[in-house]
Amino acid sequence: MNIVYWTNAALGKAAIIARLEVRADVALTVAATLDEVLAALPTADGLVLYDAPVAQARTLVAALAAPSRVRWLHVLTAGREGLDAAGIPEHLAVTSAAGATAPAVAEHALALLLAIGRRLPESVATNSAAKWDRSMAPRASSLEGATLAIVGYGRIGKEIAQRAKPFGPRIVAVSRTPVSDALIDEFHPLGELHQVLGTADAVAIAIALTPQTRHLFDARAFAACKRGSLLVNIARGGVIDQAALCEALASGQLGAAGLDVTDPEPLPDGDPLWHAPNILISPHYAGAGSPKSIERIAASVIDNLELARTPA
Numbered sequence: 001m002n003i004v005y006w007t008n009a010a011l012g013k014a015a016i017i018a019r020l021e022v023r024a025d026v027a028l029t030v031a032a033t034l035d036e037v038l039a040a041l042p043t044a045d046g047l048v049l050y051d052a053p054v055a056q057a058r059t060l061v062a063a064l065a066a067p068s069r070v071r072w073l074h075v076l077t078a079g080r081e082g083l084d085a086a087g088i089p090e091h092l093a094v095t096s097a098a099g100a101t102a103p104a105v106a107e108h109a110l111a112l113l114l115a116i117g118r119r120l121p122e123s124v125a126t127n128s129a130a131k132w133d134r135s136m137a138p139r140a141s142s143l144e145g146a147t148l149a150i151v152g153y154g155r156i157g158k159e160i161a162q163r164a165k166p167f168g169p170r171i172v173a174v175s176r177t178p179v180s181d182a183l184i185d186e187f188h189p190l191g192e193l194h195q196v197l198g199t200a201d202a203v204a205i206a207i208a209l210t211p212q213t214r215h216l217f218d219a220r221a222f223a224a225c226k227r228g229s230l231l232v233n234i235a236r237g238g239v240i241d242q243a244a245l246c247e248a249l250a251s252g253q254l255g256a257a258g259l260d261v262t263d264p265e266p267l268p269d270g271d272p273l274w275h276a277p278n279i280l281i282s283p284h285y286a287g288a289g290s291p292k293s294i295e296r297i298a299a300s301v302i303d304n305l306e307l308a309r310t311p312a
Contacts, residue, residue, distance in 0.1 A: 001308045004029045004040045006049035011101075011288060012076065015298035016048065026305070038063050046072035046308030048301055051079060057086035065089045072308040076297055078102075078155070079236060081209050095304040099155035100296035101287035105260075106159030108286035109204050109234040112258030113164075116230055117141045117202065119256075121280050141201070141230070141255070144168035149200035151193065151216075152207025152235060153179045160204050172196055176207075194224035202230040209236035217241065222248035228255040234286045237263030242273050249276045260286040 003026050007013050020028045029044070031037040034056050037047070041063050047070055052060060061083070064070055071093060075083065078098040088094055115121065119136035126133040148169040150157045161171050161183040173184045174196050180187070188196050190207075193216070197203065203225070207213055217231075218241040225231075231254055233240055242263060248254040256278035265284055267273060273281070287293060 001025060001045040001305075002027045002029070002040075002043050003046045003048060003305075003308065004031055004037055004044045006031045006034070006037045006047065008034075008052060009050040009076070011050075012294045012297035015294050016076075016301055019298045019302050023302075023305075034059060041068060041070060044068075044070050046070065046074065046305070048074045049076065051075060051077045052082045054082045054085045057082040061086040061088060064092065071310060072304070074301055074304055076100075076300070079208055081236065081238075093307040093310060095300070095307060097297045097300035100300055101290070101293040102155040102159045104288065104290040104293050105156050105234050105286040106163050108260060108282070109156075109160050109206070109232050110163045112232045112234070112260065112280060112282070113143070113202055113204065113230060116232070116256035116258045116278070116280055117143065121278075139255070142167075143202065146170070146201035147172060147199055149174060149196050149203045150184075151175075151190075151203060151205050153181070153184070153187075154206065154208070156234065157204075157206040158183065160206060164204075169202070172200065194221060197221060197224045197229075198226055200226055200229055203232070205231070205233040205235045205239055207235050207239060209238045214238050215241040215244075217245070219244040219247070222253055225253060227253055230254070230256050230258075232258045234260045237261040237265060242271075246272050246276045249278055254278075256280070258282075260284055 003020060005016060005028060007030060017030060020026050029040045031040055073092045073094045075096040119140050122136040144167060146169045148164055149172045150160055151174045153173040153175040164171060165183055171184045172186045173179045174188050174190060174193055176190045216239050222244055245257060249257060258280045260282045261284050
């Protein structure tokens with residue numbers, strides 16, 4: 001079978017290629033660009049890729065919708081907003097590596113939460129200035145005895161709860177589907193989000209971006225937050241109205257925010273978010289750094305490879 005692997009993200013690249021190249025039943029084409037993918041599609045049985053920006057996804061989907069032998073699409077990300085927005089053809093079997101990076105992403109979420117709660121960015125600034133300055137100490141907070149709301153309780157949300165639990169918070173899950181889990185102390189449906197925000201000392205966003213969740217955290221949501229609470233987002237930048245976030249940080253309604261995702265990405269030079277007070281931004285690498293994640297990403301391709309053989 002002919003498999004095209006579009007290396008539109010580097011995570012797991014070497015492991016995926018190594019797994020596929022040793023298969024006697026696979027002829028592998030490694031494509032670095034969308035043009036290379038399109039050129040290889042006429043003889044391809046399956047396509048492996050990360051999610052793509054909507055404009056690229058539309059070009060790809062148009063090619064897949066035309067008469068084609070491609071039967072299988074494997075998405076290496078948990079989210080596939082670009083491809084879904086373009087409209088994946090219904091005749092394709094679609095699989096993913098959902099959950100493969102969840103432990104690393106959850107670890108990053110907790111790192112951001114602890115960093116902004118313990119005011120570490122301010123400590124880094126005083127270190128750089130070679131000053132012994134303890135002025136941030138009164139603003140430091142602890143997860144012990146606090147209420148942590150996890151918005152979106154899928155694989156990543158559960159991993160966040162598992163890592164946060166030893167720090168001693170009360171954990172509240174907010175999800176579109178009912179959740180029963182020993183790790184959480186309370187569950188609320190998404191329609192009760194604002195009610196939960198009013199009681200949460202810290203909020204971790206792990207919900208998928210959909211038309212319904214775009215700007216879920218808008219000015220009204222931030223107004224509903226407990227004053228001085230902390231916010232972390234490792235989901236998608238579009239879940240947050242960034243102008244409203246800047247206002248909430250400037251007013252002190254939010255005590256601090258830690259973001260691994262923004263809208264757009266990369267965040268442009270001069271964007272107000274760069275200059276918002278009490279913010280820590282990492283450039284969307286929460287899923288990186290774990291050899292175990294890479295193993296799971298590569299294994300997900302092999303686990304689903306047989307779908308490329310299935311007759312349409």
